[in-house]
Every structure is written in C-alpha cells, then in structure tokens.
Amino acid sequence: MGRYNRKGVRQMDRKTGLYQDLEKILLTKEQIAGKVCELGKTITRDYAGKKPVLVCILKGASVFFADLIREIELPLTLDFMAISSYGSATKTSGVVRILKDLDNDIVGRDVIVVEDIVDTGVTLSYLKKILLQRGANSLRIAALLDKPARRKVPDLKVDYMCFDIPDAFVVGYGLDYDQTYRNLPDIGILSPGIYEK
C-alpha cells in the first residue's frame, strides 16, 4: 500500500486499494493542505486576542480538524460532538440526533464549529440553533466542502468554506461511505456502482 518518495514521505498508490472505488479524484491532498493553511491564517487573524473553542463534528471532520487546528496560532481549546443525520445511506434523512455531546459548557465562549461538508444544511442549522441557546458569545461555522446545489436551508450562513463541489457523493479525508474510505488522503467521487450494488 504505497511507496515512499525521495523525502521519505509515503505516497499512496492512486490506482490501487481504496482508490479503485473512485470515479475520479476531486481534490488532492496538496490542494486541501493549501486551503487548510489559508483558513488557519484567516481564523488566526479574525480571532486575534481571543481564545476560541473549536468543536469537531465527529467523525467526518476529524481529519480536517486535526490539520486545521495546527494552522491556527491562538490559545484555542478543543471539544468534540457526534451527531447523526445519515445512517449508512448516501441521502440525508433530515433527522438529527446527538450521539455525543460537548464535554465543557460554552457559556461566553467564541465557538467555531468544524464540519466536513454542508449538504442540505439540516445538520448545521440544527446545531447552530442549539449551541447558541447554550449561551455562546459567538458562533461561526468552518466547513471543508460545500454542495450548494443540494441546500434545503437557504439562509444557513457558513462563515468559512474551503471548496464548493458538484452534487456527487464524495469520500476521503475523513468523509465516509458506510464508515469506509475516511483514511484516503485525497477526496474523490465514489463510483456510483459501489453504493448502487
């Protein structure tokens, strides 16, 4: 599974293993890293003098979160939340359940919710509402991907967005299909044959 380049960095073979299930690679890990670095700088600037709490929405945002927090030069804190709106299908159910809540309270805190992808927007608009009710001083959303064509909540404001993508089911860099493919370093469109089986 992969080779090492001259700098000793592992290069996954993009034609074998999990990559065979992709229709195409949409965003390479290099493209993603560039955007994540830019976003880290923007957040560092916007929150200068503050101590924000970054909330990772498990599990999809975990890879993005791990990279993003290391690009932010602030005394931030972390918290984690798991919610479910999907099951194992590729279409949202519209039902949002909290599977794991925050460990710490957020009264008076500047909260940045970190999400993998905004699809219909149902999950994030629900989350935004409940976190604001808990007395956060401010709340912003940072998402890696946006599928604007599928939005059902048109007034949902996503403050920080890395990439707009077409209406296709994507996996990799934390995003899954049926809990698999999260460890792909790139983001790709899953071959429809995989979920139409």
Ligand code: IMP
């Ligand atoms: P929303 O509530 O419809 O915006 O759903 C957002 C959630 O659906 C994301 O956090 C993902 O977990 C999941 N999701 C939406 N589109 C995709 C996709 O293309 N690949 C993998 N997961 C997706």
Ligand code: MG
């Ligand atoms: Mg998710």
